[in-house]
Amino acid sequence: MPRKQSPRSPVSRALAQDRLGVPAVLFFVLAGVAPLTVAAGVIPAAFQTTGLTGIPAAFVVVAAILALFATGYVAMTRHITNSGAFYAFVSRGLGRVTGVAAALVALLAYSFLQVGLYGALGPAAAAQAAADLHRHTPWWAWALGAWAVITLLGLLRVDITGRVLGVLLCAEIAVILAETVTGLAHPAGGRLSFATLSPAALTSAGFGTFGVLAVVAVLGFVGFEQAPVLAEEARNARRTVPIATYVALSLIAVVYAGASWAMAAHAGTAHVVAAAGRLGPGLLFGLGGSGGLAGAAQWLFLTSLFAAALAFHNAVWRYAYALGRENVLPAALGRTGGNNIPKAASLAQSACGLAVIVVYAVAGWDPMTRLFFWLGTTGGFGILVLLALTAVAVVLFFARDHRGENAWRRLVAPALAATALTGIVVLAALHYATLLGVPAGADAAWVLPASYVVTGLLGLGWGLVLKLRRPRTYAAIGLGAHAVTGQLTPAAYRTGS
């Protein structure tokens, strides 16, 4: 954006008015985070499946690492186009071939996250229907119902509007805080324990457990990386996106660390794993007794899961659409039908969701553990890999040209983040069985993480093919919506400050 224009020009003023401030960007980011989905869904499932109690501490430590990461991430946002996507950073820092691999890994990771949500949505809706309506329907029937609605809304290009999401979001956070405060006021044995918040809890069962806990925490933070999507629309490129990102990180850290600490304190550190297995999402809802708060929380849990599933559905098709636009994926994914609806990209994600629900229903696998938690954490693991790659990309991008950024933002913070994130990726990969709660050597413990290796290798191969056979497509990799301008007028147009 040009910055030299006279501030009094009517055009400048009108353009500035149409831009988004910190609250709008913050709401956009938090809307994709769906706090109750994590607090009532992920955290109890993580206690139960991993058997680890250091989750509250992990949220705090991971928030600090992500804040380091965000320093370089938001700095680079100012210098590239299509900054809403990890692969744009990777393409510019580590080269376009790696960028294609990152793009496919991201698509798979977000897809895992989206599909996994049906595994919580189905059972939660079934339980609610059994309790309130006395109707007993299998989880997959509810999951298919939710899938059908999301498919339809996706085709109608409906995003739940900002206001509805804002109300839901505030209600969710209020409920979580109320449950947290009540839980902490009634600790097990009458004495409040800080054990789960201490750094020692991170490595309670060996150093490797930190990797496992960090994946769970990263899963909770997924969505914080979305603020740069709005970089081009933000009021102040240097301030709006960074402030929204840091505020989102802090808010999420406080809410999740608090909620998980309250659950552990209320049930007792020694008993929280067993309690989580018995109660599931009820571990959170039970903190405030079984009154109106619990009832409201259960309904909000459903709306939160649904909003998250729709938000991720829209995130996945947007990713696929951008890649289709760049001709990295089939161009059909980058076409729109009537009303600018990218039908192919939306339907492709719906097809994945349907296939997964059907497979789980036919196989009779447990939806909460094997679908919601396994695919959810695997999605979180994929995001972790992308965060690590992106941190490296930030360092290399600025190594070629400082672009006026100071050493802390362009080198020190991203290098520290890259080291920490890479360490977590390695630890998590080595202890994937603990993450899934399966015996070491079980198939799922290597098949799920290996899916990223296969996807990454396919991406590298495809990237090389594009480099050798389709130089025009190759040149535009990572430009997203600007792929068209990038192809026709390479140096003529560039956004960023």
Add this chain to the structure above:
Amino acid sequence: MTGLRGTGRLADDLYLLAHHETTGKPRLQPRAAGLGLAGALLAELMLAGRIRCWRGLIIPAGDGPAADDLAGRLLGLVASESEHRPGRDWLLYLAPTATGEVAARLAQAGYLRPAPGRRFGHGARPVPADPDSAFAPLVRVKSALRSPGRDAQHTALAALAAAIGLSHHLAAYLPPHADRRLAEAAGHLSPGLRQLITQAQAAVDSALLAHRV
């Protein structure tokens, strides 16, 4: 008052292409239509030689009276800015009002009229006065694509329509492989027009990816 030859203005034709020929119902999301019509208004000035696009910047050119009030106002704005702005800025600036202004110009020319018996609570959506005239831009696009390089205005119209999300609509009425024809014909357009069209496409895509369409 209306005729199958239309008003001879690119943005008017794009408006008619982007709305149903009998009901006047939009075929695009409002922001996409606004960005496209903003691009069409700039393209009109470019075709008339009153602005040019240089390294992505919009620069005033030529002199003489403007073709109509809307063009005159736009030209005045472009000239009044102290520094040249990129096409993207102009697209974003004009987008919120472009659809309404083009509709008003079309209504004045007799091509649109207020919708009869509109539902309570909906804004007045104008409907085409004559479905045949409203459909005619598509026919003109078809004939322009038959001989690439001859008819810059309707080639630009088709390229802009495809760029902002009307390609499925064009494909439904144009012969098979028209997209290839269109790409070939668009290659004959001036570099300035091509830049403007790609900037409109990028702006629509950006809005879509940033959840603002």
